[in-house]
Amino acid sequence: MNFLNLKSTLAIGILIASVSFTSCGNGGASADKKADSTSSAGNDDALIGAGSSFDNPLFSKLFSEYNKTNGLKVNYQSVGSGAGISQLTNKTVDFGASDAPMNGKQDSAVSAPVLHIPVTAGAVVLSYNLPDVKDTLKLNPSVLAEMFLGKITKWDDAKIAAINKGVKLPSTTIVIAHRSDGSGTSNIFTTYLSKVSDDWSKTVGKGSSVNWPVGLGGKGNEGVAGTIKQTPGAIGYIELAYAIQNNMAYAKVQNKAGNFITPSIASVTAAANVTIPADSKISLTNTEAADGYPISGFSWVLIYKEQKYSDRSSDRATKLLKLLSWVIHDGQQFSGALNYAPLSPAAVTTGDAILKSATFDGKPILQ
Amino acid sequence: MIESTTIENNSLTLSDVSLGVIGSVKTPAKVRQRVKRLYRQIRTENVFKRALVLMGLIMIVLVIGILLTLIVESLPSIKALGAKYLWGRTWDPVQDIYGAYPFLLGTLLTSFLALAISVPFSIAIAIFLGEYFPKGWIPDFLKNTVELIAAVPSVIYGFWGLAVLVPIVRSFETKIGVDPYGVGIFSSSLILAVMIIPYAASLGRSVIQMVPSALKEAAYSLGATRWEVIKHVIIPYTKSGLFAGILLSLGRALGETMAVTMVIGNTSIIPKSIFAPGNTMASVIANEFTEADKPVYLSALIELGLVLFLVTVVINMIGRRVISRFTNE
Numbered sequence: 001m002n003f004l005n006l007k008s009t010l011a012i013g014i015l016i017a018s019v020s021f022t023s024c025g026n027g028g029a030s031a032d033k034k035a036d037s038t039s040s041a042g043n044d045d046a047l048i049g050a051g052s053s054f055d056n057p058l059f060s061k062l063f064s065e066y067n068k069t070n071g072l073k074v075n076y077q078s079v080g081s082g083a084g085i086s087q088l089t090n091k092t093v094d095f096g097a098s099d100a101p102m103n104g105k106q107d108s109a110v111s112a113p114v115l116h117i118p119v120t121a122g123a124v125v126l127s128y129n130l131p132d133v134k135d136t137l138k139l140n141p142s143v144l145a146e147m148f149l150g151k152i153t154k155w156d157d158a159k160i161a162a163i164n165k166g167v168k169l170p171s172t173t174i175v176i177a178h179r180s181d182g183s184g185t186s187n188i189f190t191t192y193l194s195k196v197s198d199d200w201s202k203t204v205g206k207g208s209s210v211n212w213p214v215g216l217g218g219k220g221n222e223g224v225a226g227t228i229k230q231t232p233g234a235i236g237y238i239e240l241a242y243a244i245q246n247n248m249a250y251a252k253v254q255n256k257a258g259n260f261i262t263p264s265i266a267s268v269t270a271a272a273n274v275t276i277p278a279d280s281k282i283s284l285t286n287t288e289a290a291d292g293y294p295i296s297g298f299s300w301v302l303i304y305k306e307q308k309y310s311d312r313s314s315d316r317a318t319k320l321l322k323l324l325s326w327v328i329h330d331g332q333q334f335s336g337a338l339n340y341a342p343l344s345p346a347a348v349t350t351g352d353a354i355l356k357s358a359t360f361d362g363k364p365i366l367q
Numbered sequence: 368m369i370e371s372t373t374i375e376n377n378s379l380t381l382s383d384v385s386l387g388v389i390g391s392v393k394t395p396a397k398v399r400q401r402v403k404r405l406y407r408q409i410r411t412e413n414v415f416k417r418a419l420v421l422m423g424l425i426m427i428v429l430v431i432g433i434l435l436t437l438i439v440e441s442l443p444s445i446k447a448l449g450a451k452y453l454w455g456r457t458w459d460p461v462q463d464i465y466g467a468y469p470f471l472l473g474t475l476l477t478s479f480l481a482l483a484i485s486v487p488f489s490i491a492i493a494i495f496l497g498e499y500f501p502k503g504w505i506p507d508f509l510k511n512t513v514e515l516i517a518a519v520p521s522v523i524y525g526f527w528g529l530a531v532l533v534p535i536v537r538s539f540e541t542k543i544g545v546d547p548y549g550v551g552i553f554s555s556s557l558i559l560a561v562m563i564i565p566y567a568a569s570l571g572r573s574v575i576q577m578v579p580s581a582l583k584e585a586a587y588s589l590g591a592t593r594w595e596v597i598k599h600v601i602i603p604y605t606k607s608g609l610f611a612g613i614l615l616s617l618g619r620a621l622g623e624t625m626a627v628t629m630v631i632g633n634t635s636i637i638p639k640s641i642f643a644p645g646n647t648m649a650s651v652i653a654n655e656f657t658e659a660d661k662p663v664y665l666s667a668l669i670e671l672g673l674v675l676f677l678v679t680v681v682i683n684m685i686g687r688r689v690i691s692r693f694t695n696e
Contacts, residue, residue: 080657105661175548180633180650182460182658205461208658216550216644217633219654226529230537230549 044316046073047323051084051097054184054239055299058120058340059097062331070326072319081184082208088114088302091310094320096302099184100191100208101281112309115358116300117351118280119327121341123240123268123296124189125250129228130155132170136262138163140254141286141294145197147174147235149204150214155233163254170233177227177236180217182209188297189237192285237295240268241339257290267293268341276350298347301327308361317360325355325366434676441670447663452670458635460655465667467674469637473645474675476552477627478620480641481559486613489564493571493609498601501576510572517565525629528558533630540642550632551644558630559620566619567612574608575601607693614686621679624649648675 049059056078063074079087081098088096089110101116126144128137143159146152152159156169179186187208194201204210216231218224221242228234228248235251240263243250252260261267271284271292284296301324307317328351332342343351356366444452448465455466492513500506529550536557537549578601586596602609624647632644633654648671659665 082658082660085660100660103660109662173546180628180646181654182656182660184658205459207461208660209460209655211457211459211461211635214636215634216548217646217654219628219633223629227550230529230534 044313044319045071046075047094047316047320048075048077048092049084049095049097049301050077050079050087050093051302052081052099052184052299053078054081054099054122055097055120057241058335058338061334061338062327065331065334066323066326070323072323074323080182081187082182085302088304094303094316095324097299098302099297099299100187101283101300102302113305114302115305115354116280116302117324117328117354118272118276118298118343118347119301119324119351120299120332120335121268121272121284121296121343121347122185122188122299123263123271123293123341124185124192124237125240125243125263125295126235126253127225127228127238127243127248127250128235129230129232129249130170130172131232133167135164135167136249137167137251138254138260139251141192141196144253145193145200148176148178148193148212148214149197149199150176172233175227175231175234176212176215177224177231177234178212178215178217179220179224179237181219181223183220184208184297184299185221185237185239186210188283188285189295191283191297192295195283195286240265244339253294255290255292255294256286256288259290261291261293263293263295265336265339265341267291268296269344271296272298272341272344272347274346276346278350278353280347280350280354296341303358305357306359306362307365308359314360314365317358318365321355321358321365325352328352328355434673437669437673437676441666441673444663444666444670448667452667453674456637458651460659460661460664463661463663465664465670467648467671469635470646470648470651470671471674471678472637473552473631474621474647474649474678476638476641476645477555477559477631477647478617480552480556481563481620482613482617484556484560485564485616486567488560489567489612489616490571490609492564492568493575493612494597494601496568497572497575498597513565513568516561517569521562521623521626522629524558524562525626528554528626528630532557545640545642548632548642548644550630552631552638552641555627555631555647556641558626559623562623562626563616563619566615567609570612570615571605571609574605574612578604607690610686610690610693614683614690617682617686618679621675621682622649624653628653648672 056076059074059076063076067073076097077084077087077093081100084093084096085098085102085106086109087093089106097119099122102110102114107114126139130137139160140163143152143163146159153174154171155174156171161167161169187206190200190204190206190210193204194206204213215236216227218227218236221238224236224238225242225246225248228236228238238248240250242248243263250263252262254260270289271287271294272289273292274282274284274288276282280298280300282298284292284298286294287296303320303324307320308314328343328348332348335342356364358365444465447463448455452465452467453471454468455464456468457464457466458469459465492509496506496510533549533554536551536554537547540547540549582600582604583596586600591599627647628650631646631650633646633650634644635646635651636644638645652668652671652675656665656668659668
């Protein structure tokens with residue numbers, strides 16, 4: 001009972017604080033305007049987000065933690081990155097979440113500039129089914145690309161043997177497993193292959209769905225994992241978190257510096273410790289970092305730079321920005337336990353700068 | 368007099384009422400009550416009839432609305448790709464090349480293969496339940512089991528297919544010496560065949576039960592065996608009904624998404640044999656819709672829906688022609 005009282009007092013306190021903030025920001029003249037915005041934007045104690053399904057487990061945890069301390073409800077719809085971006089474009093959500101930065105066509109579809117804030121990093125691992133191989137398989141970029149292009153078709157190919165000295169490879173056919181549904185995981189993986197292989201970038205390219213030259217498609221991580229588990233000689237890509245949770249074997253991949261890196265939360269965070277451009281729209285694939293895992297990428301939250309649109313209240317904008325600021329700072333402590341890679345210091349600094357550039361009616365929201 | 372004119376049907380006319388009014392001034396209340404009831408009945412009739420018309424209209428509007436939405440939404444893709452879309456063999460979202468041919472082929476291949484596998488079973492079940500054993504606990508049990516097949520959610524079939532059927536198909540493929548993927552056109556046709564059996568079987572059973580016993584008895588009295596009765600009386604008499612059931616099955620097979628997606632292998636490469644992986648229109652839409660990140664891509668997927676819609680309409684129209692020809696004979 002006491003706790004409840006405390007909570008409601010807190011909520012009222014926040015409400016008063018935010019109301020006073022609003023009146024400060026807009027001056028007394030906007031009283032009727034404010035009434036308008038609250039009626040159309042609905043409940044200002046609940047924000048709405050939509051997008052990446054990769055982020056969903058992390059967001060559920062983060063938003064429930066934030067709700068405990070700040071009483072703000074966040075309703076996140078895990079509909080997929082593409083759908084999240086289109087919902088942001090239609091202004092039906094407060095923020096979108098995507099595993100890939102917005103592309104040219106999506107950029108031209110939105111009416112105002114959109115900020116990309118990195119919130120977490122994920123990795124794509126290559127899981128395989130070779131029951132007789134006890135050592136961890138090693139792969140390098142060119143072998144990987146040729147396997148997925150269908151040019152290397154047997155496991156005992158000389159090119160694979162050359163980087164796995166002392167490992168007895170079977171002569172089974174390589175069965176490629178890939179995602180059949182459009183996904184950020186595919187996007188990270190194909191972006192990586194496009195970077196390391198000219199052949200790949202010319203014939204297939206990068207995207208959340210591509211025209212796979214060979215292989216079987218499975219729906220979702222579980223679909224690909226199922227194909228790998230069932231088919232001897234299969235290899236496919238899945239999210240690191242999924243592979244860890246399901247105890248699947250995954251390969252070490254050679255990075256740009258020449259080191260074979262085991263994918264892990266640490267090596268993904270390391271991959272993100274590079275110079276990050278001011279807009280944070282960087283692909284971490286094929287990272288320069290010497291101890292970084294090369295097939296990793298950021299996941300971003302997307303918001304409008306100018307938060308005053310479709311009758312939104314300044315209160316709502318402030319809450320959103322405060323939430324995001326908490327996510328990239330205090331919220332990062334929850335990532336590790338869920339097998340998400342915490343942001344690197346460089347990414348947090350960049351994220352901070354981007355959040356501070358958000359405005360309401362031309363004035364910065366976070367000081 | 369009043370007591371005798373009970374309202375037993377709606378043919379009570381106004382003259383009856385006025386007669387009643389004139390005839391018995393003593394009980395105007397009763398008459399008024401009856402008139403009221405009469406009007407209420409007429410009103411109920413009208414309301415009911417209007418409701419029926421309205422429901423019918425809503426259905427028509429819905430179907431036309433869906434068709435229009437599909438057409439409007441797929442305009443960008445129709446403009447950008449033209450008719451080439453239908454026989455284009457490449458589906459490459461990266462370079463904005465969209466060809467529906469592999470999926471059209473996959474849909475037709477899986478559906479008709481499934482139909483070919485399921486028809487012997489469904490006809491046999493229909494004859495067994497309709498003619499040989501229409502009553503008793505074993506046929507009841509069989510009937511309920513068959514109907515249960517239709518009630519199981521398709522994702523469960525997909526799951527069962529992936530966990531049980533695919534490994535069996537894989538070992539079968541290893542034996543006959545084709546690439547042992549396990550998943551593919553063949554596996555999805557098997558799953559589909561199981562799923563669509565109840566539609567043809569249930570309808571077939573009811574039409575076979577409706578064959579007039581006079582016809583059958585006449586045949587028996589002429590010395591026909593049971594097989595001859597089935598062949599020369601029952602099948603000819605019920606063929607339009609049996610065909611309608613098969614058509615219903617085909618419709619279900621064409622649109623099935625979830626179970627097929629899980630076992631077909633999802634590749635946009637044109638299948639070289641029935642054991643190769645492929646893809647169907649419905650499963651491509653389900654797979655790629657959420658992450659379609661370009662307007663033309665999204666529109667191409669909706670056009671796929673339009674093509675599926677039209678394929679279903681065309682097959683239904685052909686079916687209708689066939690049924691009416693059967694019936695006229």
